[in-house]
Amino acid sequence: MIKITFPDNSVREYDAGITGYDIASQISHNLAKEVVAVTVNGEVWDLQRPITNDAAIKLHKFEDPEGKHTFWHSSAHLMAGALEALYPGIKFGIGPAIENGFYYDVDPGNGTVITEADLPDIEKKIIELARLNSPYVREEIGKEDVLAYFTKKGDEYKIELINELEDGTITLYKHGNFTDLCRGPHLPDTSPIKAVKLLSLAGAYWRGDEKRKQLTRIYGITFPKKQMLDEYLNMLEQAKARDHRKIGKELELFTFSQKVGQGLPLWLPKGAMLRERLESFLRKIQVKYDYLPVITPHIGQKELYMTSGHWEKYGKDSFKPIQTPAEGEEFLLKPMNCPHHCEIYKSKPRSYKDLPIRYSEFGTVYRYEQSGELHGLTRVRGFTQDDAHIFCRPDQLKDEFKKVIDIVFAVFRAFDFQEFTTQISLRDPENKEKYIGSDENWIKAEKAIIEATEEKGMKAFVVPGEAAFYGPKLDFMVKDALGRNWQLGTIQVEYNLPERFELEYIGSDDQRHRPVMIHRAPFGSLERFVAVLIEHTGGKFPLWLTPEQVVVLPISEKYHVYAEKVLNFLNNCDIRTLIDSRNEKIGKKIRDNELKRIPYLLIVGEKEENQGTVSVRRQGKGDKGSFRLEDFKDLLKDEMNRQMEGLDN
RNA sequence: GCCUCUUUAGCUCAGCUGGUUAGAGCGGCGGUUUCGUAAACCGCAGGUCGGGGGUUCAAAUCCCCUGAGAGGCUCCA
Structure with a gap:
């Protein structure tokens, strides 16, 4: 006889050589019909494989992974x-x-x-x-x-x-x-x-x-x-109905043109407004965290990228350099903002008292991506990073890293991204030659990331071999509508560029020291973030963010004057309002504007005009009843304030 | 970049094995209607069928080259 232990820790005895299937049938006929596999001492087995020794087992139905x-x-x-x-x-x-x-x-x-x-x-x-x-x-x-x-x-x-x-x-x-x-x-x-x-x-x-x-x-x-x-x-x-490519087209957020080129998104007015709002949202947070804005050009001399190491690593797979007509000097479309930011750091001597310095920029970069890889807004050839580089002393690294994690969490909270995974990417210990930078620096950087995530109580997957060539990183990934994982936020430690650009600061000991860099982008890129946001919300954006917040629907032309009055009132309160003055029946106007995912529809007719009210419909939720204009405004402001709460702590 | 598929009006799509002036719905425009919570009615205008070449008496339809898109693979600073 052998002892079989079940998941609830109960133990039963069976003849040696019994199978998982036999055990299931002895428990119940129905279980035997549904069971498909059995875990024996942590290993998944065939149901009909004989179990010859004492074992802990778990029977699996189709529903189990x-x-x-x-x-x-x-x-x-x-x-x-x-x-x-x-x-x-x-x-x-x-x-x-x-x-x-x-x-x-x-x-x-x-x-x-x-x-x-x-x-x-x-x-x-x-x-x-x-x-x-x-x-x-x-x-x-x-x-x-x-x-x-x-x-x-x-x-x-x-x-x-x-x-x-x-x-x-x-x-x-x-x-x-x-x-x-x-x-x-x-x-x-x-x-x-x-x-x-x-x-x-x-x-x-x-x-x-x-x-x-x-x-x-x-x-x-x-x-x-x-x-x-x-x-x-x-x-x-x-x-499929949530696919950002489909919704982006429907809502007129962005488009692509064969003539402009593949992988080069064109932001339409509504999409551009949405992006601007995302940018100012992040700017506000960054002011609070003492980031300083900088602006750098879209091209830089090839030598810049030879210094940074990007040319050596990616040059042959990139867009070819552009040249000045007479001298043939070579420039690259910038694939990264960091080399420019390093030169800003170098623009004057730095003291240990100046650090950390945090430079931020919504920097547009261009990368050659293989044509088969392009995908909507998630994989493009020109995109804008919500980039920042933090230059700090080694002893400040872990704290700075943790502050960045806080920013990423604030962003995810504000947009209700509850399901994300985090991944720590380390270098491949088998192929150290793939990376640049000293062994010692890699060890220090990897340690800083691991400790920071531990101290933040995060559960991150550690994946060796996935690091960038210049340093380890912590990535935040979100799933799209079809279950594909996309990287959004990223935080990367970088010892390499300070070395290559010979960045320095004067320490309290009056000696020259090398700062550490953190490269970070909480959104990742505006393009990818908008894509994931569209799929996450199905195009029903939070009220504060959505391009058009309210549309006024007059019952007939007789009420256009009153509708204009409502429109002006709301626009004066900074509520983005439109009017649907088409000669259509109210049902039609409701349908069309619901499909455009406009959060609030205001129906105005004889009753509303007489009483100075609006009849409110919330997108997807139907009739909310009649409101005085003032009260409706307060309702919206409340909703937006609640959504923005996450930002102000 | 590689494999398979797709490409027809602003959008979504129909056009069988090649056969006369390429269709529909939505959208747009003009008119009628002035209307109470998810689609009023009538009419009109939109297409060198992604582009180029070929086969054929005849090509949206077959063949070749090429652009773009989709799903993957490889890649992703």
Whole structure:
């Protein structure tokens, strides 16, 4: 007998060799029907793998992350089996479960191209195979035999993977006629896979290496119930409706022009007003934190970037330098503001008493991004950073870092970004030559970031190898409508530029010392921030920020005079108000202005004119009743004050 | 940059395997209506079908080159 411990710490005894499935069926018939995997001593196992020793277990249904993972991993195998049936000789790369579904990288071989039109047939085949209820059979086989199998099959990708595995036994999983190299775990059989949707096709380099062959990646998702698939597809639809590219167009915030160039956003009047408001919002905070504004030009001599190291690192992948006509002097469009700011620091001698110095600038920078990477406002070739560089003494570094974290948190609070993750990016200890700067400085900088986040009580993922080439960083990431992660705020420690620009201050000991730099951008860039804000709010911006706050809707032309009076009153109170004087019925005007996501609609007709009131509708919330003009103004001011509270602490 | 797909009016889209003057809804403009909480009615004007080249008696439709967009991959100071 062995002792099995359950998550609630209860212990039961079973015969050695019992399986997770047996345990589930002894608990209840329904559980046995729904369970898909079991964690044994912290490792996820197949349900039918015998448990031979005392163990702590947890049974997983589809709803658990481990359950989904197993379900989708098995689905990837099932799809591979379907592909092999439809495309004989097809070769397989890797096929893992992902956050939402799974994919498989395949090479159909001899010039065959799989297109979206083929996906329904593949889906059909998958369902057909699933209904055979084939068991997923685990086999442990010697490496030589496995190699022989895939060599015979001619699957060079699998052979490459196997060769990198340690000698000894290797696990294979088999269902129906399909056998795959796999660590597992898997479902007991294919029967729970009831609903399948292949979502998209994409090229993906073998092993993520752009120098190697590009395989066809097929993304899909499966569910144990058809209804769950419908709900998921419905969710995707709704996410699409929040896409900032769509809403940005609808609300006339920004546009792109083929003629101006790809990745170069054009801000329309309403978008520009929104941006200005964001800028003044941050300026206000920065005044409080003693930042000093600076302004620098859009270009700088190439030598500037040779000094900074950017030319060496990014020069060959950048926009080519521009030249003066006669002398051929070379200038670069600025890709970063920091070198300019360093020169401002250098414009006069500094004392330790001057530090920290905090220079801020909404600096527009230009970077060559590969055409396939451009994406709406989130990845562009020209954008404006809410940039600042803090020059401080080493002993001030951690405190300064913490103050910046406070600013980022204030920003996120003001915009109600509750779901964000933070990542500390350190250098790759295996590839130290990728970075510039001394070992000693890197160690100091990484320590400062880690300590500052700890002291702020933050839970940050530490990711080695993700640092910038000049220093470690702390990034704040937010998810977009489609679940993609975007970096917003960033805080980076920089020992390198002070070194390269030979920045100095005179210490209390009358000696020359080197300051430390912090590079920070709470929004990241205005472009990306607006994009994420649009998706976060669905275009329903906070009242203080939205381009148009109120629209007055006269019932008919007879009330235009009164509507003008309301308009003037509100505009005089600094409330951004419009009037919809079109010759349309009130229902139509309401509909159109609701769709434009204007927060307040004021209906004025005979009754309102006689009583000096307005009939108020809040966007998305319908009729709020009648208000005296004064009271309505107070209502708005209150709402805005509440929204701005986060800023004033 | 690479793979697959898309590109038709200001916007959203229809135009089957090539066949006469390229359609619809919304929007715009003109008129009628003067109206009470998410779409009044009538009429009109908008397109060298992303651009260039080719095949054909005939191209929005087929082929080639190219621009832009989408989803990924690689990259991201």
